[in-house]
Amino acid sequence: MVWIGASNSVREIVKERTTFLRERAVGVSPSSLVASRWVVLSLITVLQAFVLYATATSRQRTPLTDGVLLDSGRVELILAFALVGLASVGVGLGISGIVADSNKAMAALPIVLIPVVLFSGLLIPTAGKIGLEQVSYLNPIQWGSSAAATTVDVLAREGCNPTGLEAQLQQAFLGRTISCSNPRWQTTEGTQAVNLALAFASLVILVAVSFWTTTRSTRVIRI
Secondary structure, three states: HHHHHHHHOOOOOOHHHHHHHHHHHHOOOHHHHHHHHHHHHHHHHHHHHHHHHEEEEEOOOOOOOOOOOOOOHHHHHHHHHHHHHHHHHHHHHHHOOOOOOHHHHHHHHHHHHHHHHHHHOOOOOOOOEEEEEHHHHHHHHHHHHHHHHEEEEEHOOOOOOHHHHHHHHHHHOOOOOOOOHHHHHHOHHHHHHHHHHHHHHHHHHHHHHHHHHHHHOOOOOOO
16 A cells, blocks of 8 residues: 555656646645645545455455444455555655656655665564654554554464464574564554554645645755
């Protein structure tokens, strides 16, 4: 969802910069163009969240029933996907607002997204590490993935905190065992409320950043 949301939006402003600047010169509010892009891209991204959910769970043996906060686990999981995707739309628009052309926008996308994924708390543990942990609080992947993990009760799933032969196999093939001790994955209403609230908060922050960069795109940073 991070890649989907960001790639949907990363060329939306830069490819229409001439039109954008002309409309701004005659007094059209620069926020209107950004808002229109947000509406369209948000609808597309939410639809893609449905498609991703349907694809990822097409062979699921035990479909989700109840959610932690919502009556439907399916809706709760799609909501987690959608929040991450929508926040990533903001990342893409932010990039699009500061680069000089579409090719450079696409080139900048992985450069921005790789650190975002690395420091999400999933690949590199950030808990208890001063600096990294605080930065990860602003990362929508952390809260969206935690919401998804809570919905599916990942702590109770096979493969987490293995013992015996399973632990030996994970150590042999992965170089480590899979530890599922993240307190944000606890299946409680309080934990899920925090996960979803902070995923939404990161979305709001990224929306604000994208508006700030794109509405000031006359000052292009020639990357």
